[in-house]
Amino acid sequence: MTDQNGASVEQIVEKVWLSIAERRLRPGVQLKEEQMAAIFNVSRARIRQALATLQRDGLVMIIPNRGAFVSKPSVDEARDVFFVRRTVERCVVERLCKGISKADAKRLREHVAKERIANMEDITTDIIKLSGGFHLLLAETAGSDFLFATMRDLIARSSLITAVYRNTNRFNCGPDEHAEIVESIVGNNVDKATRLMAHHLEHVESELDLTELRDLSHDLRAALA
Amino acid sequence: MTDQNGASVEQIVEKVWLSIAERRLRPGVQLKEEQMAAIFNVSRARIRQALATLQRDGLVMIIPNRGAFVSKPSVDEARDVFFVRRTVERCVVERLCKGISKADAKRLREHVAKERIANMEDITTDIIKLSGGFHLLLAETAGSDFLFATMRDLIARSSLITAVYRNTNRFNCGPDEHAEIVESIVGNNVDKATRLMAHHLEHVESELDLTELRDLSHDLRAALA
DNA sequence: TCATTCCATATTGTTGACAATTCTGCAATC
DNA sequence: GATTGCAGAATTGTCAACAATATGGAATGA
Structure with missing residues (x-):
């Protein structure tokens, strides 16, 4: 390769x-x-x-x-990551709603368009890259280097968590919800944007099978209990 | 050494x-x-x-x-770090206020006591370690690994920023404000705790001299302007 | 005098070999 | 039959030498 x-x-x-x-x-x-x-x-x-x-x-x-x-992220770690994402991404959205340039708005819309194409043509690699990339692009556009770095970490961990605990075959984090969020941000609608983002994260998390004691068959503790 | x-x-x-x-x-x-x-x-x-x-x-x-x-953190980066700290530490405090064990409360109080001693005896090394350590301990007690790791980063950067932009000789981030925050948390008083934390961070930031174009005497641009 | 080129020096980047540690398979023992 | 102990193999940790690159200053010329 x-x-x-x-x-x-x-x-x-x-x-x-x-x-x-x-x-x-x-x-x-x-x-x-x-x-x-x-x-x-x-x-x-x-x-x-x-x-x-x-x-x-x-x-x-x-x-x-x-x-x-x-790494084999535990259920607790998985929940932790999504907990922090709720806070951080809300912060990102709030910042973005304070005002966004036309160039940035264009970039966001173009990104969502790319996601649509990847989803239609079903290119797994692109879908994974782009769906995480959307949240990263949001953080980058917000203009805080630290927030961006933090989101980088969160997205990396989220990818692993999704890979481990994903239930459905379909990839979550699709372009439709992303598009709605972008439009709310561009429209300076803070309440709607934060609500949509919260809902979106909830949706992503809900598609995971975060039940305790999953495939611990080879674990000593499970055998002893 | x-x-x-x-x-x-x-x-x-x-x-x-x-x-x-x-x-x-x-x-x-x-x-x-x-x-x-x-x-x-x-x-x-x-x-x-x-x-x-x-x-x-x-x-x-x-x-x-x-x-x-x-590193020579820019003024923008410095402001960015404090901006993120406001969000993250508020999140930490909110989480802590949901309920804190007696053992954790004891640990927090003991830490503040150590700060007091270090401040009285004026041991610079300990003061630096402990004042950042308080915020770290808070994050650790909150029980989110990711939040803790993020605070680790933020504290490291804050130390550098303080070292570069500190105005007064006295170290900020003293034990008194810390003690108040701890007591509010132990008393499950969310509003007061978040308010105190916000004020505390504001206080720390205000003691810095975050003015543009500081000590760029050896910088090419300053020399040419 | 000032700018430019070139070379010696200093520093980082990379590689391969060696040391230390851990894992695996087998035999001996209880 | 299960467990322990031991050698051999495999893997990571460390190091010192070599290659590539950047720096600084002297020499050169305008």
Whole structure:
């Protein structure tokens, strides 16, 4: 999947991120350095950088002297992520409603249009990238670097959570609800925009199967209880 | 300052963090790898890890092929950090007010007591650690891992901002306002607690000299204007 | 005197090899 | 039959040497 020349750290991170979101890398799988170094045709040092980044994003867990494993977010962690998203995204929306330039409005609408196309043509990779990308674009447009960085973290973790706990085959976070939110923001309708965003997040979370004690069949505690 | 044996990555990060907060490392200073490797008696590889962590915390800026430099947060970035803190810490306080165990209440009060002692005895290092630590402890007690991680970032950046833009000699973020906040939380008084926290943050921010074009004497633009 | 080019130096980036640790399979023992 | 102990293999952690790049200053010319 990579060229003869080595991939950059960002490319490696992106590739792993997508593989996790597409469920091709399951939680608990070990990401062995040498193996990855061979796949991406780079030295282990660069793989280590990528793994450190992925750890910071919460996608992999690094255990000293053991290695890096794809994270298995608990139900509590999943709920926590959505809890924080409710607060942060509300903050983003409120900020955006204070006034948005025509150029920014255009960008948002164009993004939603791209989502529509990806959904119609059913390109999984694009759908995953774009549906998270919408929330990121919102944060970026809000003009707070820190909020943007925080949303980056939240989206990365949300992708993993969706990959693990997704119930339906259909991807949530579709373009229709996004479009409504954009229009409310452009129309400076704070109340409606925050309400729609809250509803949207609720909708996304509700499509997950966040029940306790899920597939812990191999867990010691479950066996002992 | 380190033992004959090499320091761990965490120790290095902690040391640099404190040096920045204590203004012993000024913004713009380059952190040369070899130099630091000698100081901490470790190889450059470990220094690189520490620098990567510090970059993630926003304390240093890494320019490819140039090196790592102590960050110089702009006024906009400073305001941004406090803007996000207002939202996040309000969220923390609201969560805490929903109910707090006696053990947690005791921990919070003990922390404030420690701050008092450090302030009386005027131990700069402890004051810096503890005053940020209070807000961290609050986030930790709130029981959201993500909120805690976010506050970690915010506190690290706030320390740098305070070090750069602090006006008075006295450290802000004193124990008195902290104590009031704790008591309001323990008393389940949401309105008062959020109000006090907002006021506290306002107070901290107001003691900074967030004026544009500060100490750019060595900056090219200032010299040419 | 000032701007430009070039080279020596210093610093970061990368690689491969070696050390330390952990995992796995097998045999011995209770 | 289940458990423990032990060697071999596999994997991560660390390091030092080498390559690539940027910096600073001297030499050159206008």
